[in-house]
Amino acid sequence: MTTFSCTNITRRYKNFCLDNVSFSMETGYFYVLAGVNGSGKTTLLNCITGVDNGFSRSFSGDAQIGGVSLKISPEAYRRRLGYISENRPFFMEKSVAQNGLTYGEFYPDWSVRDYSSYLSRLGIDPSKRIYQLSKGEFMKMQICFSLAHHPDFLFLDEPLEGFDPVFRREFLDLLGELLDRGMGILLSTHITEDVDRLTDYLLILENGQLAADASKETLNDRYKELTGISSPHIRDLLELEHTQGTPRS
Amino acid sequence: MKTFNYYRYEKNHLRCTSYYVLLAISLFFFFLEAAVNASAAARASDALRIALETENAAKEFTLNIFRFELFFMITISTLNSALFYIREQGQAVPVLSKYLFAPVDSKKLYRAKALLLLRGSCIFFLGGLIIYFSAAGIILGTEAPFQHLLQQFGYALIFCITAVIVLLLADWHRSRHSI
Missing domain, CATH: 3.40.50.300 (P-loop containing nucleotide triphosphate hydrolases)
Incomplete structure (x- = not known):
């Protein structure tokens, strides 16, 4: 604990x-x-x-x-820790997958496999760019990212x-x-x-x-x-x- | 745990083709300019030597400091933009603000970017210096005015250092306000 x-x-x-x-x-x-x-x-x-x-x-x-x-x-x-916030800045012109890879480098426990599996579970298209996501999708994407670094x-x-x-x-x-x-x-x-x-x-x-x-x-x-x-x-x-x-x- | 190498991270993620293209164009231009000027100086020197027997026209070979600095500013500003800013929805956003929520030490990240900018500036300056001195040495030989050329590069160096410091201070200021 x-x-x-x-x-x-x-x-x-x-x-x-x-x-x-x-x-x-x-x-x-x-x-x-x-x-x-x-x-x-x-x-x-x-x-x-x-x-x-x-x-x-x-x-x-x-x-x-x-x-x-x-x-x-x-x-x-x-x-x-994982922090999920509406104000979290991501690279808006990069895709969901690219953002994951860019930020994932800072977390030793980050898993690309977990990231893609959470994305598919929550129905987020990894090729979509961040600015194309709705508010709900953006939060979902953040959840996937946070969970992927355990x-x-x-x-x-x-x-x-x-x-x-x-x-x-x-x-x-x-x-x-x-x-x-x-x-x-x-x-x-x-x-x-x-x-x-x-x-x-x-x-x-x-x-x-x-x-x-x-x-x-x-x-x-x-x-x-x-x-x-x-x-x-x-x-x-x-x-x-x-x-x-x-x-x- | 192994410490994160910000310099390597930045170097791996740096995508700045325009900097390399501008650097290549600038150095090629310097090469042409230096070669043409040195050849002209050599021919003038020969002509004067024949006419006056004692005059050495090779001393007329100089660096155009204004042009050197102009090329430097254009090239280094491109590298600076690629390192510190990102274009999003038509706006230039300080890239450090993108790491606000990540486990990143923004000071170390800034330092890594600053080192890469210095590296880019050094490549440009040393490239220009080598080209001018080589052209002078090869074409004019011992008659080349190395000391005068060195003095001119000294002035150019002062300008380059000042320009890089101003750029870095502006970047720090903008990044700080965006964070």
């Missing part, structure tokens, strides 16, 4: 501050990073994946995967938005498979209905601060304590945290 941990992640912008966020995760579990729009989900993911620290003086804190530190060995750290943790930034309902189900089944294989997943979303079934732990961000970091059961118990009824939905837990503004559990 591999552990991910981040400590005191702080990122300051002119009008927003991600404030001392710390939490940890283990492989084999599904974590949902929930929060309203503008709560800092993407900023946090950019910080813990190493996308947003290269030139920034307003960034502090550290993250580790299996003892490999983002600050000390950023390249080794980033090889151990990361310990998969971070997904609002991945469900571009998908049709049929693929959402397929996609969640795929995530379930990855969990069974021992991968750790952190998915950020503000639409939580789809991930209710898979969620093990819930992280709730409120104005750049971690308002809750607990298992779904613990939060559900708290919800029951406060309202008298049990809630199987993340949405209700999120609403409660949002209205209460409770401190970190």
Whole structure:
């Protein structure tokens, strides 16, 4: 089992501050990073994946995967994670296959065979150029690429938005498979209905601060304590945290 | 784990036929220019030697610094664009921004690209230098004004170094803002 941990992640912008966020995760579990729009989900993911620290003086804190530190060995750290985001830059004029080969060189565990098999499973034409892909196809392609380099943790930034309902189900089944294989997943979303079934732990961000970091059961118990009824939905837990503004559990 | 060799990666991925074509054209042009100038200087020297007996016209063999620098800028700018920029949907995008999500040290990648640009500049400069000195040496022999030529190449070198530094600073600035 591999552990991910981040400590005191702080990122300051002119009008927003991600404030001392710390939490940890283990492989084999599904974590949902929930929060309203503008709560800092993407900023946090950019910080813990190493996308947003290269030139920034307003960034502090550290993250580790299996003892490999983002600050000390950023390249080794980033090889151990997959990050799926709408904003991920690929070579737009190159094909899906060429992009895989270009970026795959940076990952020692990257497998061209796995990449093509995931592409065919998700119905992506490897000869298509990136700019020809729809939003949903682009996310699918990223999933294929990330899975082909066998990361310990998969971070997904609002991945469900571009998908049709049929693929959402397929996609969640795929995530379930990855969990069974021992991968750790952190998915950020503000639409939580789809991930209710898979969620093990819930992280709730409120104005750049971690308002809750607990298992779904613990939060559900708290919800029951406060309202008298049990809630199987993340949405209700999120609403409660949002209205209460409770401190970190 | 073996450390990733950024220089080799960049060298393997560099596709810049236009640089090689321009380099070949420039060096060929320098060869023709040097050969023609040296032959003319030799003929003038002979003519003057016959007419005046003491004059040495071989000293008139010089490098056209402006033309050398113009060719240098055109050729090296092409290499610089191939290394640091990519054309996407009609726009030039700094290529370093494409590695934002990959496990890449952007400083090391920039350094590898800068080394390749320096290598390309050195090939151009040394190629030009060798051609001019060879032409002067072969055609004019001991009468060739090597010292004067060396001085002119010194001025050209100062310009080339400045141009490469300016290009690299501009690349760094643009890449930083895109990341």
